[in-house]
Amino acid sequence: MAENGASFEAKQADGELVIALRGRWTIGLVAAVNSQAAALRPGGARRARFDLTAVEAIDSAGAWVISRTRAALQAAGLDVTIEGGGPAQEALLDKVLAAGLPPPAERHPHHYFIHIVERIGAALIGFFKQGRDLLSFFGAVTIAFLRLFRQPRRIKFVAFIAHIEQTGLNALPIIGLISFLIGVVLAYQGADQLRRFGAQIFTVNLVGVSVLREMGILLTSIIVAGRTGSAFTAQIGTMQVNEEIDAMRTLGLDPLDMLVLPRVMALVVALPLLAFYSDILALTGGGIAAVFLLGMTPTQFITQLNHAVTLNHFLVGISKAPVFAMLISIVGCFEGLRVTGSAESVGRLTTQSVVEGLFLVIVFDAMFSILFSFLHI
Amino acid sequence: MTTNPDATPVISIRALVNRFGKQVVHDGIDLDVKRGEVLGVVGGSGSGKSVLLRTIVGLNRPAAGRIQVLGEDTQGLDDADWRRLESRWGVLFQSGALFSSLTVAENVKVPLKEHTDLSPRLIDELTALKIAMVGLPPDAGGKYPSQLSGGMKKRAGLARALALDPELLFLDEPTAGLDPIGAGAFDELIRSLQQSLGLTVFLVTHDLDSLSAICDRIAVLVDKRIKVDTMEHLLDDPHPWIREYFHGPRGRAARHAQAE
Numbered sequence: 323m324a325e326n327g328a329s330f331e332a333k334q335a336d337g338e339l340v341i342a343l344r345g346r347w348t349i350g351l352v353a354a355v356n357s358q359a360a361a362l363r364p365g366g367a368r369r370a371r372f373d374l375t376a377v378e379a380i381d382s383a384g385a386w387v388i389s390r391t392r393a394a395l396q397a398a399g400l401d402v403t404i405e406g407g408g409p410a411q412e413a414l415l416d417k418v419l420a421a422g423l424p425p426p427a428e429r430h431p432h433h434y435f436i437h438i439v440e441r442i443g444a445a446l447i448g449f450f451k452q453g454r455d456l457l458s459f460f461g462a463v464t465i466a467f468l469r470l471f472r473q474p475r476r477i478k479f480v481a482f483i484a485h486i487e488q489t490g491l492n493a494l495p496i497i498g499l500i501s502f503l504i505g506v507v508l509a510y511q512g513a514d515q516l517r518r519f520g521a522q523i524f525t526v527n528l529v530g531v532s533v534l535r536e537m538g539i540l541l542t543s544i545i546v547a548g549r550t551g552s553a554f555t556a557q558i559g560t561m562q563v564n565e566e567i568d569a570m571r572t573l574g575l576d577p578l579d580m581l582v583l584p585r586v587m588a589l590v591v592a593l594p595l596l597a598f599y600s601d602i603l604a605l606t607g608g609g610i611a612a613v614f615l616l617g618m619t620p621t622q623f624i625t626q627l628n629h630a631v632t633l634n635h636f637l638v639g640i641s642k643a644p645v646f647a648m649l650i651s652i653v654g655c656f657e658g659l660r661v662t663g664s665a666e667s668v669g670r671l672t673t674q675s676v677v678e679g680l681f682l683v684i685v686f687d688a689m690f691s692i693l694f695s696f697l698h699i
Numbered sequence: 700m701t702t703n704p705d706a707t708p709v710i711s712i713r714a715l716v717n718r719f720g721k722q723v724v725h726d727g728i729d730l731d732v733k734r735g736e737v738l739g740v741v742g743g744s745g746s747g748k749s750v751l752l753r754t755i756v757g758l759n760r761p762a763a764g765r766i767q768v769l770g771e772d773t774q775g776l777d778d779a780d781w782r783r784l785e786s787r788w789g790v791l792f793q794s795g796a797l798f799s800s801l802t803v804a805e806n807v808k809v810p811l812k813e814h815t816d817l818s819p820r821l822i823d824e825l826t827a828l829k830i831a832m833v834g835l836p837p838d839a840g841g842k843y844p845s846q847l848s849g850g851m852k853k854r855a856g857l858a859r860a861l862a863l864d865p866e867l868l869f870l871d872e873p874t875a876g877l878d879p880i881g882a883g884a885f886d887e888l889i890r891s892l893q894q895s896l897g898l899t900v901f902l903v904t905h906d907l908d909s910l911s912a913i914c915d916r917i918a919v920l921v922d923k924r925i926k927v928d929t930m931e932h933l934l935d936d937p938h939p940w941i942r943e944y945f946h947g948p949r950g951r952a953a954r955h956a957q958a959e
Contacts, residue, residue, distance in 0.1 A: 349825075349864045353817045381864035382896060383817075386828050410897055417895040421831035663845030664799030 347384025490592030505607025558658025
């Protein structure tokens with residue numbers, strides 16, 4: 323089956339421009355003839371006639387090119403007729419002509435510099451608005467939480483336990499692995515530096531204090547923000563897209579009670595436990611590195627660790643956990659509830675939830691450091 | 700091949716079996732769709748109307764049977780042939796299935812950009828034409844799907860399905876969820892596009908008004924099999940479900956409206 327591409331021939335006689343079309347004027351083939359048709363000029367003719375007798379097939383793309391050429395000729399003051407097409411082709415041409423010439427695509431003129439300033443301004447305002455909304459959401463969650471004491475029936479116990487399992491128990495392998503390896507790395511790198519001063523034994527202090535005060539909780543929070551904060555946003559966001567949250571409201575259920583509080587409370591319980599677990603695994607990693615790579619005996623390591631760290635170090639670290647848990651879970655739920663309509667918005671807000679969660683965790687960690695140094699803890 | 704294209708059916712299904720686990724949905728379906736006709740597919744909920752559609756367009760792999768679409772066997776095509784075949788049909792999904800991150804115009808452009816080598820300008824023009832042909836206002840092109848009403852989403856979905864000027868159009872419950880006036884207008888739109896573009900339409904529907912208004916033949920899915928006939932013949936069919944369907948109060952009302 324030979325495919326004959328679209329083509330046409332324009333001849334002028336007695337002030338009449340005859341445009342004889344040939345071949346298949348269909349979407350795959352019409353590109354070849356498009357610019358040629360656009361370049362067609364009346365050239366002094368007063369009338370024009372499209373002759374479709376030799377056309378094999380026509381679809382709406384072909385009909386469009388014909389109809390656009392016709393409109394251009396008409397605009398130039400010519401009297402245009404179309405003839406020789408079958409009934410089906412004429413019906414299609416009528417349809418396309420009836421749809422009319424679409425307006426040319428609008429191009430927004432924008433000044434580049436003003437555009438940049440505008441974007442910066444919009445981003446800044448967006449940032450502050452976001453902060454305000456987050457704060458008010460935090461307030462709403464707090465009120466909903468306090469309401470639980472008056473109406474304990476509102477507590478969704480099953481959801482709470484399920485979320486502890488998902489956010490806490492299921493995170494044990496990844497958090498354990500990463501903490502252990504970071505413990506090894508800290509001990510090894512620390513020992514490398516301290517060896518120069520002959521103070522290799524203080525590797526244990528380095529590992530012990532840094533893990534208990536900072537590394538354990540920070541690592542755990544970062545993993546949880548990536549793992550759980552994003553999951554919260556995606557879960558709630560998808561429910562938002564499916565109108566499940568609207569359905570909840572019409573059934574007289576408060577999404578704060580149903581979705582947000584179980585998640586926040588579960589993470590507030592789970593994150594300190596995870597942080598404790600991370601502390602233990604990181605210290606174990608440090609200990610194993612000390613024994614196998616640096617040649618300490620296990621007893622030496624434990625004795626030195628006992629000298630180096632106090633209960634305070636541990637408490638300083640672990641006391642940050644509930645705060646970080648609230649930040650991560652509230653940001654996760656907040657972004658999830660902001661989802662509107664589309665799948666694209668679920669993705670965007672999930673990313674935003676992780677970025678914001680991490681940002682807030684680090685900022686609060688810095689503030690804790692300053693606070694503790696003021697309090698001489 | 701020099702056979703008359705009008706003689707070979709556009710879709711030809713033989714002994715099709717579909718099953719999910721132990722549940723058999725289709726048990727030996729034979730169906731021919733002729734060129735240029737509008738075939739309405741009806742059946743109770745769960746009778747596998749959408750599954751049949753999804754099987755024909757290759758979204759669902761049948762357990763057994765043979766499907767020929769536009770003269771090509773759908774099983775055993777390589778990727779390039781399959782893509783060429785796919786560009787010859789358009790599918791409108793139940794809720795439009797527009798890409799939510801793209802505007803209506805961008806949605807319509809997706810197949811044009813992917814499957815043709817037209818100039819960007821001609822693509823813009825054809826996009827605007829398709830949007831106008833399905834009866835959307837020109838400013839709808841710049842809107843996102845979440846900003847459209849249900850009826851407009853379906854029209855936009857139809858514009859995307861028609862972007863490549865397909866020979867064959869699959870519609871999955873196009874009028875579901877539309878108000879009666881909107882549904883009537885949509886039926887009319889499909890009919891007029893079908894006639895002017897010379898389309899063959901495979902229409903899955905629940906809407907008795909659509910059936911009597913625009914369908915040439917009707918395929919009824921009952922008892923895991925299919926029964927194809929014109930509306931008049933199906934009215935006399937003894938099968939209890941078909942009787943109930945066409946002679947129930949809604950069926951009578953739709954026929955009555957059509958007769959007037």
